[in-house]
Amino acid sequence: MRLLLCEDEIQLSKALVAILKHSNYSIDAVYNGQSALEYLETENYDVVLLDIMMPKVDGLTVLKELRRKGNMVPVIMLTALGQVDDKVQGLDLGANDYLTKPFETKELLARIRAVTRNQDSAASSLLKLGNVTLDRASFEVSSPLLTIKLANKEFQMLEMMMLNPRYVIPTEKFMEKIWGYDSDSELQVVWVCISTLRKKLINMEANIQISVKRNTGYCLEEK
Structure with a gap:
């Protein structure tokens, strides 16, 4: 949100x-x-x-x-x-x-x-793509196989991608929107969160994936 x-x-x-x-x-x-x-x-x-x-x-x-x-x-x-x-x-x-x-x-x-x-109605708190649902009220991501509660930054990153499916989001945009302009964090924190989210989506047997667009950014798309 x-x-x-x-x-x-x-x-x-x-x-x-x-x-x-x-x-x-x-x-x-x-x-x-x-x-x-x-x-x-x-x-x-x-x-x-x-x-x-x-x-x-x-x-x-x-x-x-x-x-x-x-x-x-x-x-x-x-x-x-x-x-x-x-x-x-x-x-x-x-x-x-x-x-x-x-x-x-x-x-x-x-x-x-x-x-x-x-x-909004309760349904509007749910973001869906493929067989994955992100609950913006409980901060949980679920598939038919598994439900996982996400950490703060993981949740915000997945929410940002699910609100903009198939849209390439630059690493700098994640930093700006989630960590903030005045953050001391390096770009590597984005890479770490992306890696963690990828592993969680694989464990859930999600039919969506985070794709890397070289020298551009990341996008969420169906397999």
């Missing part, structure tokens, strides 16, 4: 990114409203966490523009204590929920689960 975090407080943003990645979410973080609009124009997200008070373009304007274009992605507004009018305006503009800062991690995760549950 992919999230966009729009929060201009750098330390808070980094803390939230770490928490959400630990909870198996794939997340992009931006620090102003203009960047938020640019990301929302080119990428698809399951949930947007949108701070109201942001530089360049404020959160309410971002939300208004988003809904004007017909994008109904669930939005959780992040507000400062006492911004009652902003909360009301956000809900009137089409926000799905709001959180008042400071908030507890468990409440944030519960709100994310709630808006995605309200937005």
Whole structure:
């Protein structure tokens, strides 16, 4: 599941990114409203966490523009204590929920689960390709033979490939989307995760495989 975090407080943003990645979410973080609009124009997200008070373009304007274009992605507004009018305006503009800062991690995760549950049916949490099913709620991958719970990065990589079957994803794209721009990890971590996923798919007798496209990247395709 992919999230966009729009929060201009750098330390808070980094803390939230770490928490959400630990909870198996794939997340992009931006620090102003203009960047938020640019990301929302080119990428698809399951949930947007949108701070109201942001530089360049404020959160309410971002939300208004988003809904004007017909994008109904669930939005959780992040507000400062006492911004009652902003909360009301956000809900009137089409926000799905709001959180008042400071908030507890468990409440944030519960709100994310709630808006995605309200937005989609249970079936939409399942990604299928060939005889393999990825459950985005339980982080389990299954075939008729076996069900395996994936580690965080493995899950995010397989989810990314199953959302884009037969599409070649460069190694750098995995690094950017899953490990983040500021990660100290080397490209080898992608290779290690790909190797592990391949072995698990073989053990499951999956009829899909991760193919290597030399000097390009990886793609998931049926055998």
